[in-house]
């Protein structure tokens with residue numbers, strides 16, 4: 001050990017390790033393994049911003065000329081449950097046409113929350129906290145609100161919908177859903193036509209949940225129109 005000199009200068013993440021040896025022979029040098037330690041800095045890593053970081057690390061000695069080697073370091077940022085499910089609005093107020101009672105629950109309105117975490121941490125379960133005397137139910141996975149009850153115009157329903165993720169501990173958020181039941185539209189003799197025979201929209205597969213896909217225009221002088229999806233190949237799209 002006599003006569004050996006070593007010095008380190010670690011710069012976390014950038015990892016430029018200055019290694020100096022005063023070792024007597026190359027054979028002695030090969031016996032030592034000097035670790036390079038990578039540290040996080042004061043800037044916190046965020047998986048939702050960037051899930052993987054790639055560093056190129058180099059090491060060089062103090063020889064003349066210096067010898068150098070490089071390596072690639074891949075750093076995966078593991079997820080923690082640091083995002084609560086969130087709804088795009090704090091309050092939803094929707095107008096729905098009056099309806100008659102039904103044997104089976106009929107869909108009323110779909111609530112959608114997003115959670116940027118991964119796996120169970122981002123898996124959302126919907127429930128009703130405030131349920132207008134128990135007349136409504138909600139699908140725990142889709143967020144679709146159902147009811148069997150008849151509602152006539154001028155009635156008003158107030159619900160509180162809660163979205164909870166599957167993290168440990170779970171995080172949740174709640175929003176109000178107000179339903180204003182209004183008269184069914186009167187049949188009109190006014191012509192009604194879509195602007196186009198076919199509408200074509202393109203979306204990115206990475207688009208967020210609840211992202212707007214497109215707007216369907218109608219040529220009509222009516223102030224109130226009702227849109228409905230009458231045929232579909234996916235349940236991933238809603239009006």
Ligand SMILES: [Ca+2]
Nearest residue numbers: 083117121165
């Ligand atoms: Ca979450």
Ligand SMILES: [Ca+2]
Nearest residue numbers: 079080082117
């Ligand atoms: Ca996270």
